[in-house]
Every structure is written in structure tokens, then in C-alpha cells.
Amino acid sequence: MSQTDACFTAFTQSIAEHTLPTRFTFPFYYDPHPLCILAAEQLQQHLASQHNWQHNFGLTGQLQGAIGKMFGVLLVENVSGEIGFLAAFSGKLAESNHLPGFVPPVFDLLNQNSFFLAEQAKINQVNQMLESLESDPRRLELMAALYAEQDKTSQALDSLKQQMAEDKKMRKQQRAEAEKTLQNEAFMVFSRELDQKSIQQKLQLRDLKLATQTSLTELQSQLNEFENKIAVLAAQRKKQSSALQQAIFAKYQFLNAGGEVKNLNDIFVESEKPAGAGECAAPKLLHYAFNQGFKPLAMAEFWWGASPKSEVRQHQNFYPACLSKCQPILSHMLQGLEVDDNPLLVNPAEGLELSIIYQDDVMLVINKPAEFLSVPGKSITDSVYTRIKAQFPNASGPLIVHRLDMSTSGLMVIALNKRSHQALQKQFILRTVTKRYAALLDGELSVQSGDISLPLRVDLADRPRQMVCYEHGKAAHTYFEVISHQAGRTKVHLYPKTGRTHQLRVHCAHTLGLNTPIVGDDLYGKKEQRLHLHAELLALAHPITGEVLTFIAQAPF
Known part of the structure; x- marks a missing residue:
């Protein structure tokens, strides 16, 4: 990358044929400007050919320890009126925050003179003390003895209580028989003897509880000496970590177009301070541009390298800025810039019609167009629900039995009263409904059929994206079969056995699934005119x- 001024990079080819953007990119949903695409390609050529530093992106087949990275390019006009771009990477790269040609971090945590390393060393000392206490042989011995004694006590008490219950049952039977055979006085004497045996057993249970409690209390008391020390150190670590985070967030100070500075403590509320905030490419780029007096014109971010195991990231694909870390920061930094309108606020269903393919007194089956919400969203209310509610004003109940993603087209069943809604929804819950989707995949599959089982959960840092998570994810199962191959793409039928959000999209795109995203998938693949996913059969x-009843609506692709 040729540089003319600090991190400002000139284009290596003529850009005269391209017009400059009139407004800055809306960073959370965008089509890259042609000049940003050229900048990204130039940066990618540099990444593929440079030898100044080494980082395993997983592109050479060595996936052990591979870490893909998000890179960003910012189209700018420098103080001399020249058009070029800035480049940045998220986090650190090649174990460094500073690499030639890339903008520096807003605050360098790895600087040897930074307070961070000294404070982190103190916290590490506390961690070592905690680990030492937690693994102390005497503590482990006491824990084992306490658990063994608790188990022994529990067994002894259970055994005695069971014996007491059996003896009580036997005494009841003896009392009943004696009442029939003994005279009043003799019966009274016998009855008192039985009562005495009951009292003796209760006293025996009391004594056993007291004896075992003494032993347990002594063991617990010795163990508490360790646990109290551990609790004190844990509280100290929490306090030190919180103070360090506050200090770090205060150092991350971001300029905006109007010259106003805010740090992360100002930007984030106390309960919502995500780790790594301020380290993403987009905030780095804008801060450097404002600091150097450059005019930001447009930006784009792309993934370079192997996909993480939990997420779906395609090599060289463009992606929007993340929501949890970047949205609050960029909301401040973009003030004073003319920014593209948020396309997510535009109703994509305007002008589209719902096609009813089956109707009776209690239910409907519709063919939902792509880019049509099933239920009202936060910003857009137009949806299948609102349309059906308006068209069938006498319908009762929730109406919507199941949902399709906004971008997915195809068959949906609608209940027109509460009774039918309950009956239909039960079928979906019990998974007795047959569903078949048609999808066009952006690549050729080498297998003909199979099962995909990848547990899913929402990506809390980047909703509505989903991620594979074996610890907290919900089970998700899909069966697939190849229908045809066409021009480097594959048409498949997908049979979801579960109904998780974005299940089919993630199962197709993820490296542990089909590793081939659906054509037009703007979240997990490459954006096109539409997502080529259609619910075509419902039984x-x-x-x-x-x-x-079996309904079929052929895929429009």
C-alpha cells in the first residue's frame, strides 16, 4: 500500500470514472460504494502479498489457531483535497495494535507505559492467589470429607426414618389387633409400651441429628476459613477489574464531525459496557480521520480469513458494523455528517400483495412474498398479521400460527379463531407438520443428502444474527437433499425438524453445516435482489x- 501522508493511502488505479458519494454510509446496512470496493480490493491484495508481519488467517489450510479478522476501509478526502482511503483492523493483528499502513488504536492497551499493564498485573496477582487457595490440598481434602460426611449422614438419617416408618406401621397394626383381644387395662398398658417405643425412636433420631451436625459443623467451619478468604479476594478482584474498566473506558475518547469528544463511560450506560468496545475497525477509522482533519466520504468492512467456529463469516464478504459495540459509539461519531437514510426503516412490503391459496371458515393458507414481515416489527407495522387483521375483521385469536423470516417467501397457515389456532399450533409444537423449503445455494455441493444438527442461539452482540453454541444453544435439526446443479449453484430441498430463528440460513452457511450460503443471504452470505429461500410445501x-391437507407453492426461482 503506497502512503502519501501517515495512514492515508492513495489508489493505485484511476478513480476518475467514479463519482464521489454525496452522503456518508449508513454503517449498519449498506451496499458498498464502488470506491470502497476498490479500496477493499487494494487492501486485500496487500494482505495477500505483504511479508512485514505474520498472522494465521486460516487461508493456507492451517486451521489450528487460525483467526480471521474484520477489516475496514474509509474513503476520505485529505487536507490537500486528494481522495484516498484509510485502513483498519478490529482488535489486534499479529499480536500488535500497530502495523504499517493501518490506523492506530484510539487507545493502546498494549503500550508498555500504559497503566493497563500495571493494573492488569495486580489483578493477575489476585487471580494467582485465588487459584492457589482454590486448589489448596487441605481445602480439597476438607471439601471431600464434608461431601462424604453429608452423604453418610443422609444415608444414616434416611435409613433410620425408613425404619421408623416401618415400625410405626407395625405398631399401628399391633394396636389394632390388641384392641380386639385385650381388656381395657391390659390394652392401655400395651398401648403405652408402643408409645414409649415411638418416643425412643424419635429421641434416637434427635441424637443422630445432633451427633452428625456436630461433625458437619466442624468440617464446614474449617472449610469456611478458605471460603471466606476466597470471597474476600474475589470481591477485591471484582472491585479492581471494575475500576480498571472505568479507567480504560475513560481513555477511549472519540471525536465526531463536530469536534465533540466523548469517552466510552459517556457513551455507554453503566450496565451495558461490552468488552472490546472501541476496538472495532469503524470507530478507529472515523476517529483517525477526524483527528487528522480528513473528510470521511464512505466506508465498508469485510471479513478476511477462516470463519469463527460459532459465527458465520465468509472470506472477503462485506459486513455491517456490529450493533452492541459500535452502534452507540458511531451514533456519537456520525453526528455532524450527512448520512444515508436507514434502509431498515423503509417498508419493504409496500406494493406487495398477500396471495391466499386456501380459505375456509377457520383457517387460511397464504403465499407470503419475500421481504414481508410475519408480525409487526419495532419500526414497521405492515405485516401478514396487520394485513389479515384488516381483511378479516371478524377473525379472533392471535391469527399467526407460525412465522417465516421477513426475507423468506412461501406458505404460512393462519387461524381465524382461537380454537383453530390452538389446534394448529399444537401440531407445530408436536412437530407433526411436514414442511419443505426450496433453496438455491451459492456453490456446488458434493453430497446428495444428509442431516445437519447445529444448536443455535441469538448473537447477543449482533442481533438478529444467530450463532452456533453447544453450551447455550437450542437444538436445531435439518435434513437436506440436492435437487439439481445449475451454473455453479445448487438447488436443494430443506426439511427443518425444528423451527429455530434463521435455522436453515445458518445450517446452510456455517462451516460445520453445508458451508454454502443461500443465494442472496445478506446476513450469512452475499446480498442479492432477494433471499433464495421459499417454503413451498406444508402438510x-x-x-x-x-x-x-397438503399445500404446494412452487419456488419463484
Whole structure:
């Protein structure tokens, strides 16, 4: 990358044929400006050919320890009126915050003179003391003895209580028999003897509890000496970590177009301070541009390298800025710039019609167009629900039995009353409904059919994206079969056995799934005119008659 001024990089080819953007990129949903695409390609050529530093992106087949990275390019006009770009990477790269040609971090945590390393060393000392206490042989011995004694005590008490219950049952039977055979005085004497045996057993239970409690209390008391020390150190670590985070966040100070400075403590509320905030490419780029007096014109971010195991990231694909870390920061930094309108606030369903393919008194089956919400969203209310509610004003109940993603087209069943809604929804819950989707994949599959089982959960840092998570994810299962190959793409049928959000999209795109995203998937693949995913077959029992009904709407691709 040729440089003319600090991190300002000139284009290596003529850009005269391109017009400059009139407004800055809306960073959370965008089509890259042609000049940003040229800048990204130039940066990618540099990444592929440079030898100044080494980092395993996983592109040479060595996936052990591979870490892909998000890179950003910012189209700028420098103080001399020249058009070029700035480049940045998220986090650190090649174990460094500073690499030639890339903008520096807003605050360098790795600087040897930084307070961070000294404070982190103190916290590490506390961690070592905690680890030492937690692994102390005497503590482990006391824990084992306490658990063994608790188990022994529990067994002894359970055994005695069981014996007491059996003896009580036997005494009741003896009392009943004696009442029939003994005279009053003799019966009274016998009854008192039985009562005495009951009292003796209760006293025996009391004594056993007292004896075992003494032993348990002594062990717990010795163990508490360790646990109290651990609690004190844990509280100290929490206090030190919180203070360090506050100090770090105060050092991350971001300029905006109007010259106003805010740090992360000002930007984030106390309860929502994500780790790594301020280290993403977009805030780095804008801060450097404002600091150097450059005029930001447009930006784009792309992924370079192997995808993380939990997320879906395609090599060289463009991605929007993340929401949890970047949205609050960029909301401040973009003030004073003319920014593109948020396309997510535009109703994509305007002008589209719902096609009803089946109707009776209790249910409907519709063919939903792509880019049409199933239910009202935060910003857009137009949806299948609102359309059906307006068209069938006498319908009762929730109406919507199941949902399709906004970008997915195809068959949906609608209940027109509460009874049919309950009956239909039960079928979806019990998974007795047959569903078949058609999808066009952006690549050729080498297998003909199979099962995909990848647990999913929402990416809390970047909603609505989903991620694979074996610890907290919900089970998600999909069966697939190849239908045809066409011009480097593959048409498949997908049979979801579960109904998780974005299940089919993630199962197709993820490296542990088909590793081939659906054509037009703007979240997990490459954006096109539409997502090529269509719910084309739906078979279920009629909610009143029980008759099995099968509906088909051929995919429009």
C-alpha cells in the first residue's frame, strides 16, 4: 500500500470514472460504494502479498489457531483535497495494535507505559492467589470429607426414618389387633409400651441429628476459613477489574464531525459496557480521520480469513458494523455528517400483495412474498398479521400460527379463531407438520443428502444474527437433499425438524453445516435482489375435521 501522508493511502488505479458519494454510509446496512470496493480490493491484495508481519488467517489450510479478522476501509478526502482511503483492523493483528499502513488504536492497551499493564498485573496477582487457595490440598481434602460426611449422614438419617416408618406401621397394626383381644387395662398398658417405643425412636433420631451436625459443623467451619478468604479476594478482584474498566473506558475518547469528544463511560450506560468496545475497525477509522482533519466520504468492512467456529463469516464478504459495540459509539461519531437514510426503516412490503391459496371458515393458507414481515416489527407495522387483521375483521385469536423470516417467501397457515389456532399450533409444537423449503445455494455441493444438527442461539452482540453454541444453544435439526446443479449453484430441498430463528440460513452457511450460503443471504452470505429461500410445501391436519391437507407453492426461482 503506497502512503502519501501517515495512514492515508492513495489508489493505485484511476478513480476518475467514479463519482464521489454525496452522503456518508449508513454503517449498519449498506451496499458498498464502488470506491470502497476498490479500496477493499487494494487492501486485500496487500494482505495477500505483504511479508512485514505474520498472522494465521486460516487461508493456507492451517486451521489450528487460525483467526480471521474484520477489516475496514474509509474513503476520505485529505487536507490537500486528494481522495484516498484509510485502513483498519478490529482488535489486534499479529499480536500488535500497530502495523504499517493501518490506523492506530484510539487507545493502546498494549503500550508498555500504559497503566493497563500495571493494573492488569495486580489483578493477575489476585487471580494467582485465588487459584492457589482454590486448589489448596487441605481445602480439597476438607471439601471431600464434608461431601462424604453429608452423604453418610443422609444415608444414616434416611435409613433410620425408613425404619421408623416401618415400625410405626407395625405398631399401628399391633394396636389394632390388641384392641380386639385385650381388656381395657391390659390394652392401655400395651398401648403405652408402643408409645414409649415411638418416643425412643424419635429421641434416637434427635441424637443422630445432633451427633452428625456436630461433625458437619466442624468440617464446614474449617472449610469456611478458605471460603471466606476466597470471597474476600474475589470481591477485591471484582472491585479492581471494575475500576480498571472505568479507567480504560475513560481513555477511549472519540471525536465526531463536530469536534465533540466523548469517552466510552459517556457513551455507554453503566450496565451495558461490552468488552472490546472501541476496538472495532469503524470507530478507529472515523476517529483517525477526524483527528487528522480528513473528510470521511464512505466506508465498508469485510471479513478476511477462516470463519469463527460459532459465527458465520465468509472470506472477503462485506459486513455491517456490529450493533452492541459500535452502534452507540458511531451514533456519537456520525453526528455532524450527512448520512444515508436507514434502509431498515423503509417498508419493504409496500406494493406487495398477500396471495391466499386456501380459505375456509377457520383457517387460511397464504403465499407470503419475500421481504414481508410475519408480525409487526419495532419500526414497521405492515405485516401478514396487520394485513389479515384488516381483511378479516371478524377473525379472533392471535391469527399467526407460525412465522417465516421477513426475507423468506412461501406458505404460512393462519387461524381465524382461537380454537383453530390452538389446534394448529399444537401440531407445530408436536412437530407433526411436514414442511419443505426450496433453496438455491451459492456453490456446488458434493453430497446428495444428509442431516445437519447445529444448536443455535441469538448473537447477543449482533442481533438478529444467530450463532452456533453447544453450551447455550437450542437444538436445531435439518435434513437436506440436492435437487439439481445449475451454473455453479445448487438447488436443494430443506426439511427443518425444528423451527429455530434463521435455522436453515445458518445450517446452510456455517462451516460445520453445508458451508454454502443461500443465494442472496445478506446476513450469512452475499446480498442479492432477494433471499433464495421459499417454503413451498406444508402438510397438516385440518384443525376441525382432522383431514390431512397438503399445500404446494412452487419456488419463484
